[in-house]
Amino acid sequence: MADTESSGNGKAFQPRIVAFFCNWCTYAASDLAGASRMKYPANARVIRLMCSGRLDPQFVLAALRQGADGVLVGGCPPGDCHFQEGNSQCRRRFELLCRLVAQLGIEPQRLRLEWISASEADKLRDVVDGMVKQLKELGPLRLEPIPRPEGPGAGDLPPAGVAAEGAPP
Numbered sequence: 001m002a003d004t005e006s007s008g009n010g011k012a013f014q015p016r017i018v019a020f021f022c023n024w025c026t027y028a029a030s031d032l033a034g035a036s037r038m039k040y041p042a043n044a045r046v047i048r049l050m051c052s053g054r055l056d057p058q059f060v061l062a063a064l065r066q067g068a069d070g071v072l073v074g075g076c077p078p079g080d081c082h083f084q085e086g087n088s089q090c091r092r093r094f095e096l097l098c099r100l101v102a103q104l105g106i107e108p109q110r111l112r113l114e115w116i117s118a119s120e121a122d123k124l125r126d127v128v129d130g131m132v133k134q135l136k137e138l139g140p141l142r143l144e145p146i147p148r149p150e151g152p153g154a155g156d157l158p159p160a161g162v163a164a165e166g167a168p169p
């Protein structure tokens with residue numbers, strides 16, 4: 001999709017990015033970028049985590065459901081996690097998450113995981129820049145409504161305490 005796509009109000013599309021940053025590295029890099037007066041797009045809204053290993057896949061799905069066009073996750077480089085293995089757990093979860101969003105019809109390119117240490121403000125700027133460009137190419141995220149089951153009784157839940165037909169006791 002062209003990066004000139006309108007967001008509906010006549011202005012060029014500006015992607016919304018929700019960024020989950022580890023406090024000890026990527027968040028510190030964003031602080032450094034600010035202190036160094038580096039300029040980078042203001043499209044990212046940062047949420048600070050104590051470790052990238054704290055990232056629950058539901059946080060990412062909730063961000064997408066609530067209007068984000070992309071999600072950026074930033075953690076300490078391999079071997080530097082303050083909680084030993086948080087970043088490797090994050091990497092494994094992130095790979096599964098990319099497969100899950102693809103199944104939901106969302107381009108996995110909307111998700112990005114980067115290891116950015118506290119001193120790498122310039123890398124952070126380049127990553128945010130690159131992600132904004134990529135999301136402009138992809139266009140706004142439009143989630144399809146989940147189709148409701150069809151047929152008589154389809155989708156009805158049994159009353160609380162009553163097992164569905166064929167369900168194990």
Ligand code: FES
Nearest residue numbers: 022051076081082
């Ligand atoms: S403390 Fe930064 S990724 Fe774990």
